[in-house]
Amino acid sequence: MDANQHSRENPFGMDEACRNCPALCEPRTQVVHGYGDVGADFLFVGERPGPGADAAGVPFAGDDGAPFRRLLERLGLCRVDSDPDWPELVNVYLTNLTRCRDPDRRPTDDEIENCEPFLNAEIRMINPEIIVPIGERALHEIGEEYTTAPVDDLDVVAQHGTAIRGRGFELVPMIDPHEQSDEQIQSWLESFAALMASDYRQTKGRQER
Template identity: 70%
Template sequence: MDANQQTRTNPYGMDEACRNCPALCETRTQVVHGYGDVGADFLFVGERPTARADAVGVPFLRDAGEADGDGDRPGGTTLRRMLERLGLCDATSPADRPAVENVYLTNCTRCRDPDRRPTDEEIANCEPYLNAEIRMINPEILVPVGDRALEEIGTEYTTTPADDLSLPDVHATTVRGRGFELVPMVEPHEQTDAQTQAWLEHFVDLMAADYRQTKGRRER
């Protein structure tokens, strides 16, 4: 991480008392901003905080057997486990404070309603937070996790027609973006074993290649 980074949790000090979405203020436990390495090459973007993330304040955390409360099936793998297999997260680090390196985790929305997904307006309200994180981190690879994140990231950061960006069709592929490459992913807990293995193998190949772009990045 950058030498001046003091914490992985909300390292940019974004507003933790945000009230831009009144309905979500009534249902959230806390505002869940980004978490991780501010010098990361790999930035993962989900749709909204999980139930565990809402309780703890770290994106993508998921209890064993946790479902989202809106029809998603429980169980399956976790993003943390996938990052451990890639060597991007210390497997011995605390469950609620994963020691990720070269990785930043965030969401399109920062607050959770346990019974529904975010509205378009709520996504738009949080867009400045996400755009600021992407701009400040300036990652090499954006990983949209799930359909809604892919829709938002794909629309903003690629010239690929929206109809050509859908999961699982582009799962475990590389999509050229404007200044970034996208490597979309089906929600980890919804992946089959074959989908998990395919994504990991694709990402390992990407990490072994010269993925860095020439866009004035600072030296790590």
């Protein structure tokens, strides 16, 4: 699978007509694959597309994605004046556990499992230094697959902004931005800014940027 970095949207050319989850094909507007820099150090993973993402085809797009994008802007990872449906990201890739949205419910375990090959392919191709699971479910799914920590020990509130050793990278969990207090937003920003300023890159054969 080759990347097309001329396009930030679905740069790996994943199936945009996927029907692996029949119950999601009717309520979705479109399949929402990952978006951003294919050579990014930072990979952010939510649970499912929001309403704006479902409409635009880009993770965390639209008004409902604004609280998350403001965090990226404050870190210098997203241009402040960029189109909310097509944000201009810097060294960042955005994706979700699942690729389709049902407006009335969260994804089932089977739907997350059906989408797992898409996420695993993105992680392999991007080979990020830092993965940010957004919300409890993303933390558990990614933690189970990519860390040696017992899943029952993973808690997005307790570990919000705390680095967790993964397999070749670190996880830095984030509480859903819609659910964060002002204090939690500030603490996560400070923790992540400190990480960005550190020598966070692992020795794993990455090319220099």
